[in-house]
Amino acid sequence: MGLRIELDPGKCSGLGLCEAEAPELFEVQEDGSLTVLDDHPSADRRAECEAAVASCPTEALRLVED
Amino acid sequence: MSTDTSFENDFATEFEDDEDGVQMLPATSERKPEHYPVDISTKAFWNLTSEEREETFKILRKEQPVSWQRPVDDAVNPDPDDPGYWAVVKHADIVKVSRDNETFVSGQGVLFDLLPPIFLELTQSFLAMDNPKHDMLRKLVSSAFTPKQIKLIDDKIKLAAKEIVDSFASDPSGEVEFVAACSEKLPTRIFSDIMGIPEEFREQTAKSAADIVAWADPEILGDRLADEVQVEAATILHDIAEQLIELKRREPGDDLLTSLIAAEVDGRKLDEFEIGSFFVLMAVAGTDTTKHTTSLTMRAFTHFPEQKKWLMEDYDARIGNAIEEFIRYASPVMTFRRTAVKETELGGHPIIPGDKVVMFYPSGCMDSDVFENPEKFDLARPNAREHVGFGGGGVHFCLGNQLAKSMLRAIFKELLFRIPEFEAGEPELLGTNFMRGVKRMPLRFTPEKVS
Ligand code: HEM
Ligand code: SF4
Numbered sequence: 001m002g003l004r005i006e007l008d009p010g011k012c013s014g015l016g017l018c019e020a021e022a023p024e025l026f027e028v029q030e031d032g033s034l035t036v037l038d039d040h041p042s043a044d045r046r047a048e049c050e051a052a053v054a055s056c057p058t059e060a061l062r063l064v065e066d
Numbered sequence: 067m068s069t070d071t072s073f074e075n076d077f078a079t080e081f082e083d084d085e086d087g088v089q090m091l092p093a094t095s096e097r098k099p100e101h102y103p104v105d106i107s108t109k110a111f112w113n114l115t116s117e118e119r120e121e122t123f124k125i126l127r128k129e130q131p132v133s134w135q136r137p138v139d140d141a142v143n144p145d146p147d148d149p150g151y152w153a154v155v156k157h158a159d160i161v162k163v164s165r166d167n168e169t170f171v172s173g174q175g176v177l178f179d180l181l182p183p184i185f186l187e188l189t190q191s192f193l194a195m196d197n198p199k200h201d202m203l204r205k206l207v208s209s210a211f212t213p214k215q216i217k218l219i220d221d222k223i224k225l226a227a228k229e230i231v232d233s234f235a236s237d238p239s240g241e242v243e244f245v246a247a248c249s250e251k252l253p254t255r256i257f258s259d260i261m262g263i264p265e266e267f268r269e270q271t272a273k274s275a276a277d278i279v280a281w282a283d284p285e286i287l288g289d290r291l292a293d294e295v296q297v298e299a300a301t302i303l304h305d306i307a308e309q310l311i312e313l314k315r316r317e318p319g320d321d322l323l324t325s326l327i328a329a330e331v332d333g334r335k336l337d338e339f340e341i342g343s344f345f346v347l348m349a350v351a352g353t354d355t356t357k358h359t360t361s362l363t364m365r366a367f368t369h370f371p372e373q374k375k376w377l378m379e380d381y382d383a384r385i386g387n388a389i390e391e392f393i394r395y396a397s398p399v400m401t402f403r404r405t406a407v408k409e410t411e412l413g414g415h416p417i418i419p420g421d422k423v424v425m426f427y428p429s430g431c432m433d434s435d436v437f438e439n440p441e442k443f444d445l446a447r448p449n450a451r452e453h454v455g456f457g458g459g460g461v462h463f464c465l466g467n468q469l470a471k472s473m474l475r476a477i478f479k480e481l482l483f484r485i486p487e488f489e490a491g492e493p494e495l496l497g498t499n500f501m502r503g504v505k506r507m508p509l510r511f512t513p514e515k516v517s
Binding site for chain 2: 013014015016017019020023027028030031032055057058059
């Protein structure tokens with residue numbers, strides 16, 4: 001069981017609200033695209049991940065367990 | 067129009083193309099109920115205070131979350147064929163409409179008031195565009211507003227906030243007109259820095275930006291017509307943009323205008339008109355909103371002094387959530403519109419292509435299904451961040467949200483710790499249905515001791 005972050009780049013508008021919540025996990029690039037720095041975050045990052053996913057105004061992020 | 071299944075086709079033949087190839091859908095009174103008796107389109111309603119309007123929104127949220135309303139009174143550019151609009155007042159519906167950008171589009175106008183097409187072209191830029199064009203244009207500027215970029219200018223913002231409060235905090239009279247002395251200063255200065263506007267253009271830019279949103283306010287209009295004032299202000303801003311473009315071509319700077327001049331979309335550069343419209347959009351969106359939030363929050367602190375005390379006990383840890391509540395409580399942008407391009411359903415009503423749908427953000431921010439005790443200014447509110455003050459999400463979600471938060475964080479730190487004893491008097495409100503604006507507001511305070 002681990003956490004995985006899924007990004008739908010088609011939906012992402014590159015504003016970085018996720019980055020404001022979890023700067024170690026997300027980084028918006030110069031060209032406005034988003035890089036997920038760690039798409040398999042450790043379990044103790046769950047709260048941060050959830051906050052980041054909830055903050056996304058375009059519903060581009062999903063947190064899945066696998 | 068005979069059956070339900072035929073009307074997509076019927077509509078298709080009625081499409082009119084404008085120059086950009088945007089298909090304008092005509093509005094229709096087809097399949098509409100009677101206009102709802104709780105009427106929010108009167109001039110009188112929009113001259114009330116927000117607290118008074120909230121009484122009516124409360125009734126609508128309970129009785130008729132999505133209500134069919136007649137066109138707004140006193141539109142700048144009335145349309146005799148306009149059958150009305152759907153008023154969306156519940157938090158959940160505002161979120162739904164904002165996020166479904168395929169069904170509810172912006173390309174047919176986003177303002178509640180009906181305005182002259184020339185004005186819209188001059189001012190709206192990507193605010194009134196749909197994808198794919200919206201994202202292409204927005205991405206050109208969005209990289210200037212990411213968390214990292216805002217952090218880079220954070221020190222500048224702090225310094226500006228300090229200097230602004232320096233200018234009046236030790237004034238022995240202990241009284242200022244707060245809007246001119248403080249609220250409007252920070253956003254104007256930071257916006258000008260980001261854009262690269264030299265000192266001599268700043269005042270005129272701020273004044274024209276304010277004229278644009280104040281269109282229905284009798285004091286600002288004087289004896290001029292609303293559309294005259296607006297188009298004049300928008301034209302002045304385009305002129306300023308043109309002069310600035312020339313300047314930046316000669317002397318490029320490390321600013322947004324310089325990068326817009328160099329930017330390419332689809333292999334071509336933006337023309338001066340496009341950059342001009344960008345400039346107007348940013349000048350309006352980036353200044354007035356934060357200015358009014360600052361004034362309204364000072365007033366809220368006057369009404370809820372215990373909240374001020376609580377925040378000051380651990381400012382750095384508490385200000386993040388507190389700012390979300392500042393915005394929920396102020397909700398300075400009151401309305402934006404969408405137009406349906408697909409058949410759907412809202413609040414139990416069939417919505418058909420061409421229908422105008424207007425979102426009332428302050429009502430969403432006061433929705434007791436989401437916010438417990440919504441009338442309370444509660445800086446520890448656990449879900450304050452669910453407010454719709456920056457919009458309900460989707461592709462148009464406020465581009466400047468992090469910048470706005472950074473400015474609010476800086477200015478309130480200065481205000482609360484340097485002149486903690488203050489009282490904000492009765493605000494004089496802007497009479498429009500777009501911005502919950504404060505024209506003037508007296509602030510009395512115990513002056514800071516000069517060391
Ligand atoms: C407290 C301050 C602010 C509030 C309450 C606010 C509110 C809003 C709202 C309600 C929208 C429309 C969202 C939608 O249609 O879904 C919006 C869009 C926008 N805001 Fe803000 N705003 C603020 C500050 C700023 C600042 C400082 C900037 C600076 C650049 C800015 C730039 C924009 C832009 C460019 C858009 C259009 C985005 C688009 O259509 O893609 N805003 N804002
Ligand atoms: S918050 Fe959402 S839209 Fe914004 S950068 Fe993150 S994933 Fe993209």
